[in-house]
Amino acid sequence: MKKQNCCRSLTAFLLIIPALLCAQDGSEALRYLEQINAEHNAVTARNLEYIQYSVHVEDFVEVEKKRLEVLRQMDETIKRTSAMPAFQGKSTMRDEMLATVKSYRESFTIEFNEINLLKKESKASYEAMEAYLNAQDAAEKKLGQASTRFYNAQTAFAKEHNIRLTKAAENSEVDQINQVNAYNRAVFLKYFKVSKHNAVFMEALGKEDPKEMERARILLSNDADAALLVLRKMPGFKGDVAYRDAAIKLIEFYDQLADDGYKKITAIKRKKELTQEDVDTFNSVIEHYNGNVDSLLKNYNDSLNQLLRNNIPKPPTSTKRI
CATH class of the missing domain: 1.20.120 (Four Helix Bundle (Hemerythrin (Met), subunit A))
Incomplete structure (x- = not known):
């Protein structure tokens, strides 16, 4: 992965x-x-x-x-x-x-x-x-x-x-910065907790440790469900829901993996001998992960960057080094 x-x-x-x-x-x-x-x-x-x-x-x-x-x-x-x-x-x-x-x-x-x-x-x-x-x-x-x-x-x-x-007048800009910063943290912390369980699962997979894989998978599923419950009720930032929705899509992706794909490959890793079907299933899960995670992460990061740029004023001038 x-x-x-x-x-x-x-x-x-x-x-x-x-x-x-x-x-x-x-x-x-x-x-x-x-x-x-x-x-x-x-x-x-x-x-x-x-x-x-x-x-x-x-x-x-x-x-x-x-x-x-x-x-x-x-x-x-x-x-x-x-x-x-x-x-x-x-x-x-x-x-x-x-x-x-x-x-x-x-x-x-x-x-x-x-x-x-x-x-x-x-x-x-x-x-x-x-x-x-x-x-x-x-x-x-x-x-x-x-x-x-x-x-x-x-x-x-x-x-x-x-x-x-x-x-x-500067106070209104400061208030805006404080508000968007607090909103970002609220969304980010929900995502980060889920992403850490996913990282632990992948590390266990690399070590071929099905016991640790199963532990991480369960935590991933439970915390993803909890995060989605909160984020789906969270309003957008001044009507802008792009960042929140990008986080939801990413967490939903991890949640679906935990309940399906990760469950399958954890069971496969427990086997002493694999069938061709096992190999195909394992490869299919890995391909699904690799084929989707980068675009979801990019969308999440792009949505955050856009949220910040939309709500934090640009500097009067900026220069690039030569």
């Missing part, structure tokens, strides 16, 4: 704080808040651009370049904000901004490095992949908490100095 392809799971570094724009008079307090927000918005813009590149640009070097630009922007923002004086003897606003960006930096360099280490192990088991996705969630929640603290500091400062705040 052909080796399975590894399906893509979106890893977007969602480090965006709810940006705010200020509007009122030309007061000193307003200028101070605008200066802080300008630093914050610079980080926000770099990070959003990085996410856009990670989805829409195939060149790994270009994507990595954008990731490093986010880190440099954070360092520059920390340096400039640290040099800002306190406002009228109060440093709360400046200090909260610094704490937030430093939390950004720490999460970006430490927690996401941990995620990437987990990702290296994620092909080994469903539990490792689940831990990987949970690590993503934990890092994003921590960043969300930092966002809330900074938002509260901005709001308190504005109230104290009679400044009106309005939310920036």
Whole structure:
């Protein structure tokens, strides 16, 4: 049997704080808040651009370049904000901004490095992949908490100095990214658990171990049934059902194999002597698998890529290396 392809799971570094724009008079307090927000918005813009590149640009070097630009922007923002004086003897606003960006930096360099280490192990088991996705969630929640603290500091400062705040347009893009990322994970984890049982079955087949084949086959059948029950009830993402349906078709393929083809070849592997009919049946199952799995995997991956590209804005410009 052909080796399975590894399906893509979106890893977007969602480090965006709810940006705010200020509007009122030309007061000193307003200028101070605008200066802080300008630093914050610079980080926000770099990070959003990085996410856009990670989805829409195939060149790994270009994507990595954008990731490093986010880190440099954070360092520059920390340096400039640290040099800002306190406002009228109060440093709360400046200090909260610094704490937030430093939390950004720490999460970006430490927690996401941990995620990437987990990702290296994620092909080994469903539990490792689940831990990987949970690590993503934990890092994003921590960043969300930092966002809330900074938002509260901005709001308190504005109230104290009679400044009106309005939310920036970038927030709708961030919300969209968070939503599509959560949807992808929900579908992907259902598929991945099933695919791991299929991989275990194939490995057992290669070792000619019918006992392990049967164990993997039963798990494959049971978990495929459970996944299909959930996915068939799951709505599309804003009406788009292509990714969900591609996952359903792939899982249905594995489920049918578990209940029919795999059952037959497991029984054949238990035999000491094979008939010509056994050989023909075995070859037929293998040919059926090889003749269909690649196109189903391609459809799954293509549908995911299209979902992301449809719902994550393109970067303003992108370049290709020569």
